[in-house]
Amino acid sequence: MFEVILGLIAALAWGLHDFFVRFIVKKVNIFTALIITNVVGIVALSVVLVFSNKILAIEQPFLLVSAIYGLLFLAATYSLYKAFDQGPVFIAAPIIGSYPLLSLLYASMMGTSPAAYQWLLSGLVIVGLTLTVSSQITKNTSFKSDILPTVSWSLLAALLFSISFQLGQNQIINGQEVSSNLFARLAAATILFTFAFKKMRPLGLSFNQILILVFMGLADTIALTIMVYAGNYSRPEFSSVSASTFGLITILLVCIIYKERLSKTQSAGIMLVFSSIAILSLA
Secondary structure: HHHHHHHHHHHHHHHHHHHHHOOOOOOOOOOHHHHHHHHHHHHHHHHHHHHOOOOOHHHOOHHHHHHHHHHHHHHHHHHHHHHHHOOOOOHHHHOOOHHHHHHHHHHOOOOOOOOHHHHHHHHHHHHHHHHHHHHHHHHOOOOOOOHHHHHHHHHHHHHHHHHHHHHHHHHHOOHHHHHEEEEEEEEHHHHHHHHHHHOOOOOOOOHHHHHHHHHHHHHHHHHHHHHHHHOOOOOHHHHHHHHOHHHHHHHHHEEEEEOOOOHHHHHHHOOOHHHHHHHHHOO
């Protein structure tokens, strides 16, 4: 199932993005990060449109839906940043990664209900994610009693990601995913510059921080474009399932770069996730 492969590519891009979010959000103002990554996305998508010779879709309904989906994705990204800033990633990641269940529920409501085994495999992906990241809880006994903000921001991010992906995928006609994302980014940037520009603190950013933010903007743009592109296929909800593994990518990067060893529970969770996705992609 090609939709699953698309989701895995998006997961790789978002996993790289979130690997840097863990560090940048502690050192850079959130609104600064959001504005820079959005501007990078606008520039990248504009370049792609120029060289692809694709005609921009400028119908009013298309523009309106693109704008709404862009604002929802902005709110989802802000919620993700806040979740990572408020608490540990191994609590936020599995909650945010559960958003595909909402996508499957939406597909059922629209009359394309997944088969029982597809529900089961999708559920196993979430179980594997939870096993992988939650096993770190036993290693850390210094939790704050006010963990509720982390959970709340994570739940909000999951809900908003699911809704924004559905909006983006449902309006894709004749390969307009690039122009749709461009309009979405422009809407998000307009809101950011209108209401959050005064909170932006670009001065004092190091060269390395700027490079990281540029990379984050490119990775996020690539992942989102791929997810919207999946709307050209018959079962885009399964791209959401495989894309939810972005948290595993982040954990694996930490293990590889910082030479941290996986626990048996984490290894079992990773095997469960990827075996479930492999079966789902072959179904």
